[in-house]
Amino acid sequence: MARTVTLADVAARAGVSTATASRALSGKPRVSREMIERVRAIAAEMGYRVDPVARALRQGSSRLVGMIVPVIGIPFFSQLVDAIEDELNRAGFELLLADSHGFIDEEVRRVRVFHERRVDGIFIIPSDRTASTQSLANLPEGFPVVQVDRATDRPVADFVGVDNLLGLQLVFEHLAEQNVATVAFAGSDDASINGVERWDAFHRLARQHSMTVRATYRSEFSFASGTGAADHIHRAGPLPDAIVCGSDQIAVGVISKLRELGYDVPRDLLVTGFDGGELARVFWPSLTTVVQPVSSIAAEAMKLLLGRIESDDGAIHRNRLAPTLELGASSQRRTAPAS
Amino acid sequence: MARTVTLADVAARAGVSTATASRALSGKPRVSREMIERVRAIAAEMGYRVDPVARALRQGSSRLVGMIVPVIGIPFFSQLVDAIEDELNRAGFELLLADSHGFIDEEVRRVRVFHERRVDGIFIIPSDRTASTQSLANLPEGFPVVQVDRATDRPVADFVGVDNLLGLQLVFEHLAEQNVATVAFAGSDDASINGVERWDAFHRLARQHSMTVRATYRSEFSFASGTGAADHIHRAGPLPDAIVCGSDQIAVGVISKLRELGYDVPRDLLVTGFDGGELARVFWPSLTTVVQPVSSIAAEAMKLLLGRIESDDGAIHRNRLAPTLELGASSQRRTAPAS
DNA sequence: CTGAAAGCGCTTACAG
DNA sequence: CTGAAAGCGCTTACAG
Numbered sequence: 001m002a003r004t005v006t007l008a009d010v011a012a013r014a015g016v017s018t019a020t021a022s023r024a025l026s027g028k029p030r031v032s033r034e035m036i037e038r039v040r041a042i043a044a045e046m047g048y049r050v051d052p053v054a055r056a057l058r059q060g061s062s063r064l065v066g067m068i069v070p071v072i073g074i075p076f077f078s079q080l081v082d083a084i085e086d087e088l089n090r091a092g093f094e095l096l097l098a099d100s101h102g103f104i105d106e107e108v109r110r111v112r113v114f115h116e117r118r119v120d121g122i123f124i125i126p127s128d129r130t131a132s133t134q135s136l137a138n139l140p141e142g143f144p145v146v147q148v149d150r151a152t153d154r155p156v157a158d159f160v161g162v163d164n165l166l167g168l169q170l171v172f173e174h175l176a177e178q179n180v181a182t183v184a185f186a187g188s189d190d191a192s193i194n195g196v197e198r199w200d201a202f203h204r205l206a207r208q209h210s211m212t213v214r215a216t217y218r219s220e221f222s223f224a225s226g227t228g229a230a231d232h233i234h235r236a237g238p239l240p241d242a243i244v245c246g247s248d249q250i251a252v253g254v255i256s257k258l259r260e261l262g263y264d265v266p267r268d269l270l271v272t273g274f275d276g277g278e279l280a281r282v283f284w285p286s287l288t289t290v291v292q293p294v295s296s297i298a299a300e301a302m303k304l305l306l307g308r309i310e311s312d313d314g315a316i317h318r319n320r321l322a323p324t325l326e327l328g329a330s331s332q333r334r335t336a337p338a339s
Numbered sequence: 340m341a342r343t344v345t346l347a348d349v350a351a352r353a354g355v356s357t358a359t360a361s362r363a364l365s366g367k368p369r370v371s372r373e374m375i376e377r378v379r380a381i382a383a384e385m386g387y388r389v390d391p392v393a394r395a396l397r398q399g400s401s402r403l404v405g406m407i408v409p410v411i412g413i414p415f416f417s418q419l420v421d422a423i424e425d426e427l428n429r430a431g432f433e434l435l436l437a438d439s440h441g442f443i444d445e446e447v448r449r450v451r452v453f454h455e456r457r458v459d460g461i462f463i464i465p466s467d468r469t470a471s472t473q474s475l476a477n478l479p480e481g482f483p484v485v486q487v488d489r490a491t492d493r494p495v496a497d498f499v500g501v502d503n504l505l506g507l508q509l510v511f512e513h514l515a516e517q518n519v520a521t522v523a524f525a526g527s528d529d530a531s532i533n534g535v536e537r538w539d540a541f542h543r544l545a546r547q548h549s550m551t552v553r554a555t556y557r558s559e560f561s562f563a564s565g566t567g568a569a570d571h572i573h574r575a576g577p578l579p580d581a582i583v584c585g586s587d588q589i590a591v592g593v594i595s596k597l598r599e600l601g602y603d604v605p606r607d608l609l610v611t612g613f614d615g616g617e618l619a620r621v622f623w624p625s626l627t628t629v630v631q632p633v634s635s636i637a638a639e640a641m642k643l644l645l646g647r648i649e650s651d652d653g654a655i656h657r658n659r660l661a662p663t664l665e666l667g668a669s670s671q672r673r674t675a676p677a678s
Numbered sequence: 679c680t681g682a683a684a685g686c687g688c689t690t691a692c693a694g
Numbered sequence: 695c696t697g698a699a700a701g702c703g704c705t706t707a708c709a710g
Binding site: 049051052053054056057062064071072073075078079081082085086089094095096097098099113116117118223249252253255256259278279281282283284 | 388390391392393395396401403410411412414417418420421424425428433434435436437438452455456457562588591592594595598617618620621622623
């Protein structure tokens with residue numbers, strides 16, 4: 001490769017100024033059609049490729065987009081990163097990825113670094129509903145940012161996420177068909193908007209379907225949180241007909257713990273998850289879960305970011321995308337014993 | 340933030356040339372101690388931060404490192420990305436992440452783009468044992484590259500991965516203790532070196548332990564590949580005492596399919612996985628698996644890359660790190676029925 | 679130890 | 695439509 005051929009080389013060979021060569025290559029107006037063709041042919045022949053760094057310095061933009069996530073290793077987040085990388089790539093951007101480990105200080109620092117690097121925009125999964133507002137505070141007014149999956153309470157940037165209420169509506173309609181009368185909730189705390197909304201939706205829908213709430217438990221989005229929840233719900237008294245979980249990892253933890261305690265899902269009670277993905281399908285029993293429209297969320301996020309990059313227009317968007325329900329074994333009573 | 344204060348601003352305020360200011364800030368030799376202190380104080384006071392883009396253009400280096408993976412969304416890969424991002428960050432680099440989707444063309448293209456972006460080095464999980472050699476062919480001689488998890492056959496760059504033979508040794512020793520006499524293999528094909536080595540190790544160790552090989556099945560590293568394997572092994576004749584799998588996803592697929600066919604693991608036969616991680620622990624039965632030393636692999640990869648960045652010394656390294664065996668329920672016969 | 683000046687590779691007013 | 699020149703913000707020989 002030997003990074004060598006430069007705009008000046010191309011211009012020299014074409015016998016024109018670098019100005020003209022630059023215009024011809026970048027499709028700027030005010031260059032003759034034949035000039036464009038000639039310069040492009042020569043550039044192609046010489047294997048010329050514009051230097052992104054020089055261009056970034058000159059234009060103040062880099063075709064780089066940063067993304068900050070609480071933890072890369074969590075399946076749902078890595079799925080999201082995957083989908084967003086595809087979108088970026090299709091649009092000719094490169095992805096700068098950062099892990100905040102859930103610390104606000106880290107979020108703040110990474111946003112600053114990204115900005116200094118002249119990224120054209122930032123995707124962020126805020127680690128905290130309220131504190132994450134700070135992360136964006138140092139950015140100049142109107143800097144393109146899209147919050148993905150989680151929004152901060154204060155609408156400081158565009159947002160795309162799942163419609164939590166709709167997701168739980170699907171769950172409850174399904175549970176109602178299974179004649180569920182008593183329910184429990186195993187979800188996450190108020191740190192993220194999803195924790196808040198799923199919790200609120202759970203109560204609202206239980207009431208609406210006249211189901212009795214037996215017990216609730218809130219902690220994090222993790223397997224361990226699920227085992228803790230099962231323990232708590234078990235100790236709280238008679239088991240409910242169904243446990244509605246705030247994520248698939250929680251659901252898996254709940255079911256594993258119940259098994260340890262001597263209960264079988266779905267024989268003794270039903271369990272549902274939230275997120276969708278491989279875990280839900282390979283787990284035994286397979287999980288009935290609310291499947292997030294990951295690709296659509298990524299596509300929508302990209303659209304919003306491009307919108308901000310191209311024109312810094314006014315109102316802040318907060319878009320909710322519709323999830324679907326995937327039925328698994330975990331919420332369907334077998335008519336006859338399986339074996 | 341309003342990206343404004345520049346080196347010139349600092350120099351002006353300090354009453355020195357930008358040359359001196361630059362030297363003072365970057366700790367270059369030949370500046371007086373007091374000059375250094377004065378300039379630094381002023382810079383700090385003004386909130387000056389060096390512009391990485393300008394520096395990159397001038398120095399030809401960017402403090403950016405690229406990483407190319409076959410698919411970000413696969414748990415083991417995202418764990419690796421996570422660990423490497425931590426290492427990079429600690430060393431003051433930013434991560435440029437790309438997904439090749441397993442296509443060589445994409446790999447080639449992303450490597451080229453990274454190089455043009457002036458990354459200081461590249462981590463790559465090659466998608467193919469032989470073809471991926473091409474991806475690096477366009478790089479100038481001595482460009483810092485480290486292959487992670489998978490090596491190409493031709494040693495075109497440093498490599499860090501797991502010691503597959505040792506991993507399967509641990510598995511076989513454990514199976515021998517369980518009095519396993521017949522075994523089957525469910526692994527991946529020859530596309531990656533891990534597929535090759537685990538396959539070879541399986542045969543070598545079966546012979547060594549005088550175990551009879553009942554059936555083998557090779558496809559990809561996926562859940563579906565596991566269900567296919569179970570089907571094949573089941574049809575091939577009497578079931579073996581144990582099925583050794585090339586990854587946890589395969590193991591989970593194998594167990595699920597066996598269950599569907601009416602067999603219970605570990606009651607009817609034992610199953611082991613490879614990789615380690617949450618899936619192995621939350622699955623039911625929990626998986627006995629070879630746990631890859633992900634953090635150590637990342638740390639070692641970083642060390643090799645830094646070595647290449649600092650001095651382009653000679654010999655190519657191919658480092659194998661020792662895994663450990665995590666015992667789960669999937670490979671241990673219960674003395675008495677569980678329920 | 680410090681400064682004036684060139685230059686990394688582009689893009690873009692400003693003239694013509 | 696095209697060119698000469700400035701400049702994005704640094705770093706680094708080259709002098710002194």
